[in-house]
Amino acid sequence: MDKNLDYYMSLPYRAEVLPDQEEGGYALRCPELPGCLTCAETLEEGFRMLEDAKRCWISACLEDGLPVPEPVCAEDFSGQFKLRMPKSLHWRLAQRSREEGVSMNQYCVYLLSKGV
Secondary structure, three states: OOOOOOHOOOOOOOOHHHHHEOOOOEEEOOOOOOOOOOOOOOHHHHHHHHHHHHHHHHHHHHHOOOOOOOOOOHHHOOOOOOOOHHHHHHHHHHHHHHHOOOOOOHHHHHHHHHHH
């Protein structure tokens, strides 16, 4: 398939909505397209304007020969990665997970989820 404007506009880019607490209305952005954002008084208007902002953002990239990022979804990730750490940290994590009665993997996932 030719990766033209229609192709990119058909992809499921995420939209983030941020209420403007000071002035009212909303700011909307597409996180996968850095700098692609708009502001509007209503959500309906905001989503319409965000589609236009995406179209302009993608068109500019295509005209300049720049890569257009495609949306990323959870299915693109395996849920695994390798992590190197100091032996002393590995020992402490093993000790704490043993105290909690869970695997070190489960304990590390718990700690990471608290920080994220």
